[in-house]
Amino acid sequence: MSRLTEANVKIAHEIIARYPRPKSALIPLLHLAQEQDGWVSDEAMAHLAELVGVTPAEVRGTCTFYEMFKLHPVGTYMVNVCTNIACQLLGGEELLHHAEKTLGIRPGGTTSDGMFTLEDVECIAACTEAPCMQVNYRYGVRLSTDDFDEIIDDLRAGRTPDKLITANPGDQIPSHGTLGLTRQHLDPDKAAGIVPPEQVTENPVWLTTTKGDS
Amino acid sequence: MATGEYVPHAPGYVDSPGTKVVSSRFGYEDSYTLDRYLATGGYEGLKKALANGPEECHGIVREGTLLGRGGAGFPAGIKWGFCPPEVWPRYLVVNGDESEPGTYKDRLLMELDPHQLIEGCLIACYAIGLSQCFLYVRGEMAIAQQRLADALNEAYEAGYVGKNILGTDFSVDIVLHWGAGAYIVGEETALIESLEGNRGMPRLKPPFFPAAVGLYGQPTIVNNVETLANLPWMLEHGAEAYKELGSETSPGTRMFAVSGHVKRPGVYEVEQGVTTYEDLIYGDDYCQGMRDGHELKMFIPGGGSAPWLFPEHVSLPLEARPVGAAGTMLGSGAIVIMDDSTDAVKACLRVVRFFARESCGKCAPCREGTSWEEKILQRILDGNGRPEDLDLLLDVADNISPGPYPVASFEAEGLDAVPFPPRQTTICPLGPSSVAPITSAIRRFRHEFEAKIGTPVEVTA
Ligand SMILES: Cc1cc2nc3c(=O)[nH]c(=O)nc-3n(C[C@H](O)[C@H](O)[C@H](O)COP(=O)(O)O)c2cc1C
Ligand code: SF4
Numbered sequence: 001m002s003r004l005t006e007a008n009v010k011i012a013h014e015i016i017a018r019y020p021r022p023k024s025a026l027i028p029l030l031h032l033a034q035e036q037d038g039w040v041s042d043e044a045m046a047h048l049a050e051l052v053g054v055t056p057a058e059v060r061g062t063c064t065f066y067e068m069f070k071l072h073p074v075g076t077y078m079v080n081v082c083t084n085i086a087c088q089l090l091g092g093e094e095l096l097h098h099a100e101k102t103l104g105i106r107p108g109g110t111t112s113d114g115m116f117t118l119e120d121v122e123c124i125a126a127c128t129e130a131p132c133m134q135v136n137y138r139y140g141v142r143l144s145t146d147d148f149d150e151i152i153d154d155l156r157a158g159r160t161p162d163k164l165i166t167a168n169p170g171d172q173i174p175s176h177g178t179l180g181l182t183r184q185h186l187d188p189d190k191a192a193g194i195v196p197p198e199q200v201t202e203n204p205v206w207l208t209t210t211k212g213d214s
Numbered sequence: 215m216a217t218g219e220y221v222p223h224a225p226g227y228v229d230s231p232g233t234k235v236v237s238s239r240f241g242y243e244d245s246y247t248l249d250r251y252l253a254t255g256g257y258e259g260l261k262k263a264l265a266n267g268p269e270e271c272h273g274i275v276r277e278g279t280l281l282g283r284g285g286a287g288f289p290a291g292i293k294w295g296f297c298p299p300e301v302w303p304r305y306l307v308v309n310g311d312e313s314e315p316g317t318y319k320d321r322l323l324m325e326l327d328p329h330q331l332i333e334g335c336l337i338a339c340y341a342i343g344l345s346q347c348f349l350y351v352r353g354e355m356a357i358a359q360q361r362l363a364d365a366l367n368e369a370y371e372a373g374y375v376g377k378n379i380l381g382t383d384f385s386v387d388i389v390l391h392w393g394a395g396a397y398i399v400g401e402e403t404a405l406i407e408s409l410e411g412n413r414g415m416p417r418l419k420p421p422f423f424p425a426a427v428g429l430y431g432q433p434t435i436v437n438n439v440e441t442l443a444n445l446p447w448m449l450e451h452g453a454e455a456y457k458e459l460g461s462e463t464s465p466g467t468r469m470f471a472v473s474g475h476v477k478r479p480g481v482y483e484v485e486q487g488v489t490t491y492e493d494l495i496y497g498d499d500y501c502q503g504m505r506d507g508h509e510l511k512m513f514i515p516g517g518g519s520a521p522w523l524f525p526e527h528v529s530l531p532l533e534a535r536p537v538g539a540a541g542t543m544l545g546s547g548a549i550v551i552m553d554d555s556t557d558a559v560k561a562c563l564r565v566v567r568f569f570a571r572e573s574c575g576k577c578a579p580c581r582e583g584t585s586w587e588e589k590i591l592q593r594i595l596d597g598n599g600r601p602e603d604l605d606l607l608l609d610v611a612d613n614i615s616p617g618p619y620p621v622a623s624f625e626a627e628g629l630d631a632v633p634f635p636p637r638q639t640t641i642c643p644l645g646p647s648s649v650a651p652i653t654s655a656i657r658r659f660r661h662e663f664e665a666k667i668g669t670p671v672e673v674t675a
Contacts, residue, residue: 018389020346021430026411027394031353052411065413065574066394068353080354084315085518085564086473086550122397122568123315123518124354127473127548128226128480137356141225165225167325167360179353180360184390185367190376192345192385197430200303200345206384207268207343 002041004048008032011183012051018186020196022052026062030069034177039070075110075117076175077155079103080134083120086127095131096120098145102152115156117176136176138164218499220480224326226318226471228480230499233459235467236443237483239327246361248368251329257374259449263337264382271341271449278453279465280445283319284309284400284438285517285546287534294342296425297433304433306339306347307409307424308442311393311400313352315518315568316548319469319481320439324351324358327443328365332375332388334442337449339386344435346387348409353393362390397572401642402436404574415576416642440469440547461487464533470494474551475508476501487533491515495528495551508553512658516545518565519647521634522654541634542650558659559666562651563591569648580645583614587648599667604660607652614639615646 004012012032016025029051033044040063042056049056063069081099083092096107099118103111107120126132129141133148140151140163147163154161160172171181221227224240239245239254251257263271276291297304308331312320323331335347351359366388369375377385391409398404399414406429408414428434444466448456457465464486471481472494478501482494494500495510504510515523515530521542523530530536537544552561570584590607593599600606608617615636636646656663 018387021410023411024391024409027353027408028392031392031394054411062411062413065415066353066396068395083564084568085514085561086316088561088564089474089550089552089556122571123313123317125312125318125321125352126226127316127318127550128471129318130473130479134354137354139225139357165357167357167364179356179392180363182360182363182367184363185370186387186389187370190370190373192377192387194346194387194389197303197432203300203302204343204345204385206340206382209383 002033002037002043003046004033004036004044004051008036009051012048014186016052018184018194020194023054023058025052026054026059027066030059030063030066031177031179034069035179036177038076038175038177039073070176073114074176075115077116077135077173078119078137078176079116080119080121080124080137082122082124082126082130082132084123086123087130087132090130092131095133095143095145095148098148099133102149116152135161135164136173137179138166138173140164220478224322226479226481227322227326228478228482228500230482230484232483232485233467234483235447235456235459236323236327236330236440236469239330240322245326246328246365248329248365248372251327255450256329256446257333259446260333260336260340260374261380263340263449264380264384268341268343271337274449274453275341275445278448278456279463280441280448280456281464281466281534282438283440283444283468283547285314285519285543287544290437290441293425293437294338294435296423297342297435298426301433302343303345304343304435305429306335306344307402307405307429307434307436308335308347308349308439309400309402309405309436310349310351310355310358310439311397311405312355312439312546313397313400314546314548315565316471316473316514316550317517317546318471318473319547321352321355321358322469322481323439323443324355325361328358328362329369330443330446331362331439332365332369334445335388336375336379336386337445338435338437338442340384342435344386346389348389348391348429350405350409351390351392353395355392359390359392366390396574397568398574398642398644401644404642405436406434413574415574418641460485461531461533463487463535468532468547470532470547470549472501472549472551474513475505475553475555476503476551477505478502479551484532487531489532490529491523491532491549492528494532494549501551504551504553508555510551511554511556512552512558512654514548514550514552514565516543517548518568519543519643519650520545521650522658524658538634543634558655558662559591559595562655563588563595565651566591566648569644573644577640577645579614580640580648583610584645584648586610587652591652594663594666597666597669599663601667603667604656604663608656611649611652615649
């Protein structure tokens with residue numbers, strides 16, 4: 001059930017083709033599995049192992065190093081509150097405590113309706129906008145506790161919160177696992193061509209042909 | 215276009231007077247589109263590069279003294295020259311893993327002007343014959359990933375990236391890659407491990423630096439996002455124009471994120487060397503001073519890994535050398551301002567906890583030591599500190615990054631007692647970075663630690 005769907009296998013092959021060695025595609029593929037299921041299952045890891053030609057243990061080895069990959073089901077929305085130094089100075093911990101109370105869970109926990117998982121996270125690169133948080137990796141900045149409640153209420157009611165920043169106006173907040181809403185597409189006709197390193201033995205042609213004369 | 219205002223669609227960015235090398239488009243709401251980019255001089259630097267040839271292009275970057283903006287400040291033109299001759303292929307890996315505490319600039323550059331970064335990558339690849347570029351964006355930055363994916367799709371479609379760029383022999387692919395949450399992956403050899411699909415643990419260096427042996431064992435240039443974002447301007451206007459900005463040893467501008475207890479925290483692009491911490495903290499065009507009724511107590515001058523500075527240091531120019539001479543670093547341009555309401559022990563613990571959480575676990579002094587530091591600091595803060603704890607803390611620190619750190623010597627020798635850059639018993643500088651907040655805080659605020667050790671905290675309900 002948790003193997004990649006046919007449509008996703010197609011995307012997986014496109015991703016693998018962008019790297020000189022297939023194993024390099026592993027992290028993007030783990031994200032693809034997480035996008036499909038909301039978390040990364042053993043079946044998905046075994047499938048990825050087949051796709052890139054490594055053992056399932058190697059996939060697990062890579063997967064378990066990175067915090068964003070969840071090895072068990074989590075909430076539809078991952079609520080990540082920053083408590084690192086810049087946020088701590090301006091109320092990050094208070095915001096986290098408020099989140100605990102509002103959602104009724106501790107960091108690492110998931111609400112019983114499966115909607116929200118709370119995490120206290122390290123610096124998320126919005127330090128001048130403290131206190132801040134991310135919901136499924138979309139930022140909310142300079143948040144008051146009221147702002148936090150508004151975001152949660154909006155999500156519970158199925159609305160896109162005004163207080164979360166998206167790439168384009170009107171973009172939805174996708175469920176956990178989906179990062180950017182668009183993917184890079186590499187049209188083989190337009191690409192320079194990607195080959196394993198051992199197939200390249202000479203300098204790129206432009207180094208000798210474009211010496212200041214084009 | 216300097217308005218001096220907070221730019222609403224670029225949260226955190228505050229426009230300020232002076233030449234903008236990398237943030238010139240941030241004022242436009244559609245700054246990330248190809249149309250806007252082309253309407254504002256986009257891809258002109260690349261065209262000049264193609265007209266001049268690769269060697270001349272590398273020469274301009276060397277001549278312009280483009281210092282790396284990722285933390286170490288190494289000149290990019292010189293690093294590019296370290297690729298061993300006649301070893302092919304060579305790769306470019308863009309370090310967009312920004313996660314050093316306090317650092318906020320690469321994300322803005324990726325979200326708001328992705329084409330500028332793409333053009334920078336193209337110029338680097340063209341100059342030294344890099345045959346593929348990987349744009350490694352931090353996993354948590356979904357919006358940056360989306361904007362870069364859109365920009366790459368547009369740029370491929372328009373013939374700026376891919377096969378026979380602008381009708382020349384220059385062909386290169388730029389592949390968007392993204393991580394999955396691990397600060398250590400920002401270290402360049404860990405970045406390469408991660409890009410190979412492995413656990414992101416640093417490689418031992420020396421002997422081999424990535425420029426010689428990197429991705430798949432091939433010569434690999436790793437550069438920071440902001441470093442590469444400078445290239446289009448530098449190629450378009452030339453090395454001389456670039457060197458007119460900033461100071462002699464640190465030309466150009468830099469993006470500084472000033473966070474914490476100031477009136478107007480923000481990301482500011484200013485000339486290096488000629489601007490001081492004081493200008494940024496108190497200037498009307500910048501942070502406009504400390505919060506009302508409070509005074510500056512201490513500040514982090516260049517990211518969580520940097521030893522702290524104090525009020526007497528605010529006149530230091532924002533430039534690698536003088537800040538280095540003060541025993542710390544300009545690092546990633548992250549300035550965290552703390553006022554007199556800040557508990558030094560608590561701030562110290564928070565930064566140390568970051569390193570304890572982010573240690574990759576490859577070497578024992580860091581894996582074990584950073585968590586011991588956290589435990590000891592936590593019990594001091596909780597009122598359970600023991601009289602020997604300060605010595606113990608410094609002893610643990612000494613095992614990660616050899617001192618001398620006996621408490622007494624801080625008083626006698628002050629700043630000189632602590633070596634910087636830190637010595638390390640570890641594979642990478644992450645472990646030693648955890649020592650910076652400890653020595654900084656104890657050196658200056660030892661009485662705060664001692665007061666906590668002598669006094670149990672009151673238990674509240
Ligand atoms: C623990 C650690 C974390 C780092 N994190 C980053 C980072 O997030 N972004 C970055 O550009 N450089 C980071 N660096 C520095 C890189 O190793 C490398 O020096 C830099 O990317 C080189 O680019 P530059 O020469 O253009 O500055 C880190 C270094 C260490 C030791
Ligand atoms: S110093 Fe820490 S982060 Fe660096 S390699 Fe050793 S264990 Fe890993």
